[in-house]
Amino acid sequence: MITEAKPGPRERLLEATATLTYRDGVGIGVEALCKAAGVSKRSMYQLFDSKDELLAASLERGASAYVARLLPGADDGRSHRERILHVFEQVELQADAPEFRGCRYLAVQIELKDQSHPASQVAHQIKGNLTAFFRAEAARGGASDPDLLARQLSLVFDGASARAGIGADNLKELIAPTVVALLDTAGMR
Amino acid sequence: MITEAKPGPRERLLEATATLTYRDGVGIGVEALCKAAGVSKRSMYQLFDSKDELLAASLERGASAYVARLLPGADDGRSHRERILHVFEQVELQADAPEFRGCRYLAVQIELKDQSHPASQVAHQIKGNLTAFFRAEAARGGASDPDLLARQLSLVFDGASARAGIGADNLKELIAPTVVALLDTAGMR
Numbered sequence: 001m002i003t004e005a006k007p008g009p010r011e012r013l014l015e016a017t018a019t020l021t022y023r024d025g026v027g028i029g030v031e032a033l034c035k036a037a038g039v040s041k042r043s044m045y046q047l048f049d050s051k052d053e054l055l056a057a058s059l060e061r062g063a064s065a066y067v068a069r070l071l072p073g074a075d076d077g078r079s080h081r082e083r084i085l086h087v088f089e090q091v092e093l094q095a096d097a098p099e100f101r102g103c104r105y106l107a108v109q110i111e112l113k114d115q116s117h118p119a120s121q122v123a124h125q126i127k128g129n130l131t132a133f134f135r136a137e138a139a140r141g142g143a144s145d146p147d148l149l150a151r152q153l154s155l156v157f158d159g160a161s162a163r164a165g166i167g168a169d170n171l172k173e174l175i176a177p178t179v180v181a182l183l184d185t186a187g188m189r
Numbered sequence: 190m191i192t193e194a195k196p197g198p199r200e201r202l203l204e205a206t207a208t209l210t211y212r213d214g215v216g217i218g219v220e221a222l223c224k225a226a227g228v229s230k231r232s233m234y235q236l237f238d239s240k241d242e243l244l245a246a247s248l249e250r251g252a253s254a255y256v257a258r259l260l261p262g263a264d265d266g267r268s269h270r271e272r273i274l275h276v277f278e279q280v281e282l283q284a285d286a287p288e289f290r291g292c293r294y295l296a297v298q299i300e301l302k303d304q305s306h307p308a309s310q311v312a313h314q315i316k317g318n319l320t321a322f323f324r325a326e327a328a329r330g331g332a333s334d335p336d337l338l339a340r341q342l343s344l345v346f347d348g349a350s351a352r353a354g355i356g357a358d359n360l361k362e363l364i365a366p367t368v369v370a371l372l373d374t375a376g377m378r
Contacts, residue, residue: 025302027216101302109355110299113214113290120355127357151358152367158357159348166298166309168316168347169340178341181374182367 010047012037017058022104026055026111026119056118059108063126066105069094071133080141081188084134084153088175091157095164095171102165103127106158130154143186152182199236201226206247211293215244215300215308245307248297252315255294258283260322269330270377273323273342277364280346284353284360291354292316295347319343332375341371 007015016037020028030051034041048054072078072086094100101107105123112120135150143149156178163169196204205225209217219240223230237243261267261275283289290296294312301309324339332338345367352358 023302025216025300027214102299106351106355107299109357110291110296110351111214113212115356124355124357148363148366151363152370155345155348155352155358155363155367157348158351159344159346162295162299162347162351163344166295166313167304168298168313169344174337174340174344177337177374178344178371181341181370184374185366185370 009037009039009043013039013044013047013054014058014061017054018062018104021055021058021108022101023099026108052118055108056122059105059119059122059126062104063122066126067129070130079189080137081183084137084141084183084188085176085179087130087133087153087157088160088179091160091164092171092175095161100165102163103158103161106162107165127154127158130157138186138188141188143183143188145186149182149186149188153179156182198226198228198232202228202233202236202243203247203250206243207251207293210244210247210297211290212288215297241307244297245311248294248308248311248315251293252311255315256318259319268378269326270372273326273330273372273377274365274368276319276322276342276346277349277368280349280353281360281364284350289354292347292350295351296354316343316347319346327375327377330377332372332377334375338371338375338377342368345371 013033016033020033020036030041030044033051033054034044037044039047044054048057070087070090072083076083078086105126108123109115109120114120115124131150131154134153135146138146138149138153156175160169160171160175160178164171202222205222209222209225219230219233222240222243223233226233228236233243237246259276259279261272265272267275294315297312298304298309303309304313320339320343323342324335327335327338327342345364349358349360349364349367353360
């Protein structure tokens with residue numbers, strides 16, 4: 001029988017923070033986070049300097065899973081155009097889940113309203129990596145203006161996840177034609 | 190000399206709530222709102238059943254100014270295509286202001302994470318009116334699929350204001366080519 005190591009207090013705090021801030025917003029109190037993690041406030045402040053640091057660390061911890069859920073594998077043999085479309089297919093799939101509240105890295109920045117907050121900076125960088133992915137694929141796929149296309153795709157990504165997250169749209173038969181129109185206009189292969 | 194009537198407590202509360210929730214988020218406390226408005230908590234609860242109702246009323250009060258700042262005048266002689274582009278020119282202009290934090294009606298829904306909240310419902314309806322404007326112009330301008338185009342334009346609107354609001358993009362030379370690509374693809378005059 002294989003037994004997994006029980007997660008320690010640090011791990012439990014990061015997990016609870018990721019789950020509860022996504023569901024309830026960054027305004028959730030330290031006591032609620034500690035309670036959900038089963039960790040005392042004293043222990044929390046031994047592990048993290050502040051709630052701000054805990055929030056930033058929880059976002060950072062989720063970054064690789066976020067990328068893995070969205071991006072295609074490296075050199076998967078598909079065209080650059082298809083690799084970009086893959087990202088948006090994932091967003092459409094994710095938006096189907098009843099607990100979907102949009103992109104957490106966008107939401108946290110909108111909620112904090114402070115670009116200098118450590119969690120905003122982590123979120124900003126993670127979203128910057130997504131734009132960099134779009135830019136690299138756009139350039140390799142021969143887009144007429146890879147910078148512009150990468151900004152457009154980032155805009156569509158955030159608009160789509162925001163609107164699906166608040167229940168303003170379900171994204172069905174919306175994302176694909178929008179992205180295709182932009183890829184076509186850019187002359188993307 | 191013309192003297193304006195001094196705003197009463199109700200008006201001051203609505204104004205303070207609009208200003209402070211836009212700047213700091215919906216989590217701001219009732220005491221801070223009352224203090225900024227120069228109104229006692231007791232008076233506030235005589236005027237509004239709850240903070241939720243105050244927030245909803247402050248959004249509703251701003252709706253006509255929001256529409257006036259964004260939409261073109263009725264029958265201004267421009268083409269339907271130009272009338273749609275007008276909205277996005279306004280977003281680009283608004284995004285230039287240092288205090289710009291994106292569309293307040295999007296932000297409040299992302300922050301509240303509760304579609305049944307009275308303020309979410311007000312915000313949802315106001316944004317629905319914008320989508321309805323896009324749909325009407327799309328239909329009159331001969332778009333191949335007015336429903337799709339209206340959803341696409343709403344998505345671009347929210348993506349653009351969200352990204353500008355968090356400082357991820359400044360929208361320069363981004364919104365116009367994005368909207369034009371969608372209008373062209375839809376065959377819009």
